Amino acid sequence: MEARARLRDDGGVMRIEIINTGSELMLGNVLNTHQQWLCKQLADVGWIVERQTAISDDGKSICNAVRESLGRAELVIVTGGLGPTSDDITRDEISKLLSRPLAVDAAVKKHIVDFFAKRGREAPAQTLVQAQVPEGAIVMTNQHGTAPGLAWVLDPNPFRESSRAVLLMLPGPPRELKPMFTAQSLPWLKTVLSTPVSFAVRTLRSTGIGESDVEANIAGPLAKLVAHGLVIGYCARTGEVDVRLSARGDHAKGIVLEAEQIVRTLLGAALYGIDEERIEEVIIRQCANGGQTLALAESCTGGLIAHRLTNISGASAVLKVSWVTYSAQSKLSLLGVSEQTLAGHGAVSEAVAREMAEGARLNSKADYAIAVTGFAGPDGGTDVDPVGTVYIALASRCGTQVSRRINRYERETFKHVTAQQALELLRRELLGLRQLEGKK
Amino acid sequence: MEARARLRDDGGVMRIEIINTGSELMLGNVLNTHQQWLCKQLADVGWIVERQTAISDDGKSICNAVRESLGRAELVIVTGGLGPTSDDITRDEISKLLSRPLAVDAAVKKHIVDFFAKRGREAPAQTLVQAQVPEGAIVMTNQHGTAPGLAWVLDPNPFRESSRAVLLMLPGPPRELKPMFTAQSLPWLKTVLSTPVSFAVRTLRSTGIGESDVEANIAGPLAKLVAHGLVIGYCARTGEVDVRLSARGDHAKGIVLEAEQIVRTLLGAALYGIDEERIEEVIIRQCANGGQTLALAESCTGGLIAHRLTNISGASAVLKVSWVTYSAQSKLSLLGVSEQTLAGHGAVSEAVAREMAEGARLNSKADYAIAVTGFAGPDGGTDVDPVGTVYIALASRCGTQVSRRINRYERETFKHVTAQQALELLRRELLGLRQLEGKK
Numbered sequence: 001m002e003a004r005a006r007l008r009d010d011g012g013v014m015r016i017e018i019i020n021t022g023s024e025l026m027l028g029n030v031l032n033t034h035q036q037w038l039c040k041q042l043a044d045v046g047w048i049v050e051r052q053t054a055i056s057d058d059g060k061s062i063c064n065a066v067r068e069s070l071g072r073a074e075l076v077i078v079t080g081g082l083g084p085t086s087d088d089i090t091r092d093e094i095s096k097l098l099s100r101p102l103a104v105d106a107a108v109k110k111h112i113v114d115f116f117a118k119r120g121r122e123a124p125a126q127t128l129v130q131a132q133v134p135e136g137a138i139v140m141t142n143q144h145g146t147a148p149g150l151a152w153v154l155d156p157n158p159f160r161e162s163s164r165a166v167l168l169m170l171p172g173p174p175r176e177l178k179p180m181f182t183a184q185s186l187p188w189l190k191t192v193l194s195t196p197v198s199f200a201v202r203t204l205r206s207t208g209i210g211e212s213d214v215e216a217n218i219a220g221p222l223a224k225l226v227a228h229g230l231v232i233g234y235c236a237r238t239g240e241v242d243v244r245l246s247a248r249g250d251h252a253k254g255i256v257l258e259a260e261q262i263v264r265t266l267l268g269a270a271l272y273g274i275d276e277e278r279i280e281e282v283i284i285r286q287c288a289n290g291g292q293t294l295a296l297a298e299s300c301t302g303g304l305i306a307h308r309l310t311n312i313s314g315a316s317a318v319l320k321v322s323w324v325t326y327s328a329q330s331k332l333s334l335l336g337v338s339e340q341t342l343a344g345h346g347a348v349s350e351a352v353a354r355e356m357a358e359g360a361r362l363n364s365k366a367d368y369a370i371a372v373t374g375f376a377g378p379d380g381g382t383d384v385d386p387v388g389t390v391y392i393a394l395a396s397r398c399g400t401q402v403s404r405r406i407n408r409y410e411r412e413t414f415k416h417v418t419a420q421q422a423l424e425l426l427r428r429e430l431l432g433l434r435q436l437e438g439k440k
Numbered sequence: 441m442e443a444r445a446r447l448r449d450d451g452g453v454m455r456i457e458i459i460n461t462g463s464e465l466m467l468g469n470v471l472n473t474h475q476q477w478l479c480k481q482l483a484d485v486g487w488i489v490e491r492q493t494a495i496s497d498d499g500k501s502i503c504n505a506v507r508e509s510l511g512r513a514e515l516v517i518v519t520g521g522l523g524p525t526s527d528d529i530t531r532d533e534i535s536k537l538l539s540r541p542l543a544v545d546a547a548v549k550k551h552i553v554d555f556f557a558k559r560g561r562e563a564p565a566q567t568l569v570q571a572q573v574p575e576g577a578i579v580m581t582n583q584h585g586t587a588p589g590l591a592w593v594l595d596p597n598p599f600r601e602s603s604r605a606v607l608l609m610l611p612g613p614p615r616e617l618k619p620m621f622t623a624q625s626l627p628w629l630k631t632v633l634s635t636p637v638s639f640a641v642r643t644l645r646s647t648g649i650g651e652s653d654v655e656a657n658i659a660g661p662l663a664k665l666v667a668h669g670l671v672i673g674y675c676a677r678t679g680e681v682d683v684r685l686s687a688r689g690d691h692a693k694g695i696v697l698e699a700e701q702i703v704r705t706l707l708g709a710a711l712y713g714i715d716e717e718r719i720e721e722v723i724i725r726q727c728a729n730g731g732q733t734l735a736l737a738e739s740c741t742g743g744l745i746a747h748r749l750t751n752i753s754g755a756s757a758v759l760k761v762s763w764v765t766y767s768a769q770s771k772l773s774l775l776g777v778s779e780q781t782l783a784g785h786g787a788v789s790e791a792v793a794r795e796m797a798e799g800a801r802l803n804s805k806a807d808y809a810i811a812v813t814g815f816a817g818p819d820g821g822t823d824v825d826p827v828g829t830v831y832i833a834l835a836s837r838c839g840t841q842v843s844r845r846i847n848r849y850e851r852e853t854f855k856h857v858t859a860q861q862a863l864e865l866l867r868r869e870l871l872g873l874r875q876l877e878g879k880k
Contacts, residue, residue, distance in 0.1 A: 022675065024643075024684060025475070026479055026483075026488055027479060027483045027641060028475075029684065031476045032475055035468075036469075037468065039466055040468025051495050051505070054492040056490070083651060084652040087673050124652045124656055126656060173676055174678075211524065215524070216566060233464060235464045237470075238613075238614075238615060242464065296764075298746075301747075302751070303750060303762055304743070304750075306747075306766075311742070311851065311852055319766045319767075321767065321770040322763075324746040324750070324763075326750065326761060330760055409615065411751065412751055415751070
């Protein structure tokens with residue numbers, strides 16, 4: 001079975017497409033997070049998605065998209081539209097498209113009934129539609145809901161001559177889709193699809209340098225490796241640039257490793273992490289290893305720095321406390337900022353940032369304390385410190401440093417960029433890179 | 441010019457497709473947020489996107505996707521690949537696909553040179569590639585970067601017989617794309633595309649009821665309106681269900697309004713907001729109107745509740761302070777939780793949550809204080825209170841109520857769901873709905 005169903009044993013690169021269904025996606029009501037998550041899971045085993053499509057929940061759109069994708073790809077993953085409501089029509093439409101009639105699957109029906117029984121109630125009649133399984137489909141049990149995943153090895157592929165294809169349908173809610181894909185779909189795909197061509201990728205994440213400067217620095221020294229198959233990608237985000245190094249084939253790993261070493265030498269301290277690593281992860285790991293603790297005093301970032309740090313497992317050993325002192329009064333009473341400083345310099349000032357950080361460090365007995373205060377806008381600001389001005393202070397046993405930045409963005413981006421700068425200031429301090437700040 | 445170039449004056453629904461380019465999207469390194477944002481901007485003026493596609497930065501993928509989309513749609517928007525680095529090939533590929541040769545545009549070149557001059561430096565040579573403009577393209581100046589947007593009215597559309605199409609290319613970075621689209625692209629599109637068919641949509645956001653129960657409640661009473669063209673969509677998110685009501689044509693607005701009133705009557709207090717409204721917006725607005733203030737004491741949510749509230753403009757008048765008391769010690773010293781309570785009940789307990797909320801209210805003099813304490817996992821938990829257990833306390837002048845929940849999710853979802861429950865507890869209190877809690 002395994003050998004028979006393997007696809008693309010010819011050594012070619014397997015083509016993969018993802019189709020996300022949902023009218024809410026087309027209206028912009030909901031962010032499509034499945035695309036990134038599924039692409040990442042597949043890339044981790046060397047399967048690179050070639051195309052992702054999102055369409056609304058209507059029969060024609062679904063059938064057209066599935067037919068076209070099967071006409072091009074060996075693996076097609078469809079998400080959404082398997083639930084109990086009347087707009088959940090993916091199962092129905094695909095069963096018709098493939099001429100695989102629906103019939104009640106007793107095991108799925110029992111799962112649905114049990115699911116509700118465990119919650120002390122009878123299964124609503126409408127939920128039983130999810131027990132309808134198209135002929136020949138492999139059923140993947142939904143451990144976190146009622147709609148099962150469904151899959152086929154289509155041999156032959158009805159929409160592409162002399163080829164086979166795998167079609168996988170997954171429920172839309174992320175907390176149902178993710179565990180199902182990880183525990184059931186991916187292991188199954190590995191048994192029916194060909195082992196991927198050797199593929200290596202490494203993303204190096206930098207901050208503080210522009211995109212074209214990053215390329216100007218590294219493109220020349222990497223040219224020899226590009227001639228041997230290295231592919232370089234650049235992705236600019238606010239205040240950051242990712243450099244993606246990838247290669248295929250037998251020497252992929254060695255090429256990417258050599259390229260990584262060259263980029264590390266050239267970009268040095270501007271690199272803060274690899275792959276999906278976030279700056280907060282680097283900080284929590286670094287502090288945890290050194291037994292160091294943190295405290296925060298956040299004004300204009302409003303809790304975001306604490307939120308980002310506490311997303312990281314292990315944060316509880318590092319972050320002692322954060323004060324989100326959104327009112328001026330709370331800066332005085334909770335952090336010990338002096339009334340003279342506040343009156344003389346204003347809440348957004350180097351002096352207040354300094355006293356906030358020192359107060360936070362003193363009150364928490366943490367090794368490091370970060371404080372941020374700024375004008376998020378749209379109101380506020382002065383001639384000297386216009387909207388967007390931020391003071392970031394870092395207090396440690398070596399004293400307190402304060403950095404001033406101008407971040408002219410709308411509210412949420414302003415918070416993100418400011419938090420990123422504060423975390424970067426701390427990262428450089430933790431790595432003993434403070435002296436490099438002046439050299440830039 | 442305007443009349444000549446208008447598309448689909450036949451009254452048909454205009455077909456729109458979006459193509460996002462970027463190899464980082466296919467590797468799952470980056471979340472595609474353009475899809476949602478662009479769909480939303482277009483839907484707001486009645487243009488509903490029919491299909492969205494994401495592909496990697498390679499010439500064949502880009503050309504195939506653009507050719508196919510132009511073969512189906514009257515408006516095609518392509519994002520990304522207009523920057524200065526070597527993997528930015530969209531401009532080049534589309535210029536070849538449409539046989540519109542590139543030439544340096546003096547105004548764009550000056551913009552790039554000035555952009556760098558303002559930052560006290562010379563434009564790197566590589567950035568000048570962005571001054572290459574394909575023949576006949578309309579140029580949209582990039583106010584926040586160097587790559588211009590480009591657009592054409594293709595008349596005739598080379599990939600679809602007897603039709604015209606608009607092709608719009610936008611730079612990838614969100615803070616360049618968004619202002620360009622709002623200030624330049626959308627106004628221009630309105631002049632060259634036909635006025636949309638009348639379209640009305642309203643999303644009602646509910647919490648605390650399952651998806652199939654929501655439908656069971658409302659589908660029958662809405663059936664008459666469905667016969668008149670109402671389209672109902674359901675979107676389940678963790679702990680929430682959105683009901684989307686839409687209609688097209690002359691009576692669209694009236695039909696959607698009538699449907700909204702029916703759903704409001706049937707779902708009542710379970711509805712917390714409309715369209716993209718977030719529960720934190722409802723709370724900030726409600727508090728600001730009533731002159732009420734808030735304080736928070738967050739343990740397991742780690743600053744997320746403060747972050748969400750401070751994303752809302754106007755939060756500074758409402759949120760006085762948040763303590764992120766991640767360590768047990770900080771609960772004692774900062775919130776006045778008694779040592780006996782902590783020792784006798786443990787940090788995750790009804791008694792500690794109560795004392796945290798009351799301490800936060802007392803220390804801040806806020807009208808309301810919310811406290812959360814729980815076991816986020818993967819470690820921790822007891823026999824009585826397993827991993828996922830959360831106590832949420834709300835203190836007000838009427839006393840303190842504590843709610844216990846079991847949220848078994850991975851770390852970030854756990855934080856999100858817990859924050860949502862805490863905000864919902866507060867929303868119901870603010871609306872005087874506390875008594876309804878017991879009736880569910």
